[in-house]
């Protein structure tokens with residue numbers, strides 16, 4: 001029985017072995033440790049001012065169910081660039097997301113639309129104005145491991161009760177340099193309503209003794225303790241292209257002129273058809289590079305290779321020899337979208353995250369490969385470099401890869417043909433269930449399923465998915481994973497890896513959580529001891545089927 005696990009939980013409480021000496025010395029030692037934490041936190045706030053990460057907040061508004069739970073009933077999406085040098089300023093990258101609700105209508109100005117994204121960004125800081133022993137009481141709780149990181153744990157309360165905006169909750173401090181790596185709680189006196197707002201803020205190590213805010217889960221409950229919304233805030237792209245520029249430029253400089261010349265002598269001239277292909281590829285490369293520089297596309301890496309393995313399997317079994325070769329890239333965002341630009345297939349991280357198994361991934365990729373096979377081309381205007389000069393906030397207006405409904409329908413039909421001859425035809429899989437679930441949930445999560453660059457994932461599948469599989473898998477199946485279920489994001493350089501979490505035994509009905517916002521539980525590590533580097537895990541046609549990405553079927 002294999003099932004779903006959201007994030008690898010390795011919260012091991014270490015019993016006993018309290019690091020602070022007992023007896024008479026304790027007060028002094030506690031004060032000394034707290035002073036180190038306070039100093040490090042102040043340095044952290046200063047250090048963060050140099051960064052302009054991308055900030056994404058996705059909110060699901062919840063409706064209580066009769067069974068006592070809650071289900072998504074509306075959502076909200078923000079994407080922006082933070083200017084941390086200016087405090088919690090955010091430059092929006094996407095304007096005017098749709099919602100059928102008057103979001104947070106009763107909550108007054110704290111959650112006005114304008115303030116909302118900044119309110120979530122605020123949670124990267126514990127307290128920028130007086131986090132010290134004068135304003136707070138610290139109570140040592142014990143030690144815990146968060147992932148590989150051994151932490152000291154403290155309960156923190158404002159020393160003066162009416163002090164509004166002070167942090168109340170618990171902090172986890174790594175025990176080498178006293179960085180706060182996680183804080184969980186709320187701000188006192190923040191909300192003047194009967195709503196109670198809490199958050200869990202995580203920082204991840206970027207090497208060099210640096211911990212960067214990366215993941216924040218937050219939720220609000222009403223006076224009956226029923227959650228009214230859940231939100232995930234993600235930060236990334238702290239330094240997306242610094243490392244690459246350095247590396248590539250130094251490589252160019254060490255190459256000898258002779259070596260460059262040799263290569264050009266080997267190459268033949270281009271025929272017109274080759275020139276046309278090269279021109280198309282240049283346009284694809286230009287868009288991909290630009291998106292990567294903006295921090296919206298992940299650098300080519302392990303996850304792309306997994307996707308390309310699946311595409312390769314589809315091509316090989318259908319005797320396709322597509323030139324130039326089909327490539328895959330991943331958009332960094334949580335929205336569910338996929339599109340092709342020429343021979344480059346792009347899936348969003350959010351989409352890969354919620355796909356329950358490899359067969360579902362194959363269905364999505366087969367549809368996109370359908371666009372490629374049918375010759376649905378991108379405009380090649382981006383092969384001109386002046387077309388790539390525009391302001392960042394214009395990005396989503398500048399790039400657009402939507403297709404007509406006719407093209408979508410044709411690509412789905414083509415994709416189904418490709419799947420029928422592929423190794424995935426024998427895996428009944430969840431693909432139809434996934435598409436069905438996506439269609440059924442779309443009303444409640446309009447902003448999650450609204451693409452910013454491509455077409456809706458479900459577009460074209462309305463009539464097609466029934467053809468995919470006559471036999472529906474029986475039993476307790478997962479139609480779709482919760483958000484963030486599969487890919488690990490490195491917020492420093494935007495590299496993506498498949499999560500290593502093991503399937504988690506039987507899944508109860510209320511644990512299914514398709515497309516839902518769930519808390520983060522990050523497996524913290526220090527950069528530089530990456531012993532657990534992931535390997536691409538999709539099954540290759542000729543390789544051992546046991547290496548396929550862990551699916552969630554029983």
Ligand SMILES: [Zn+2]
Nearest residue numbers: 403408411455
């Ligand atoms: Zn399509």
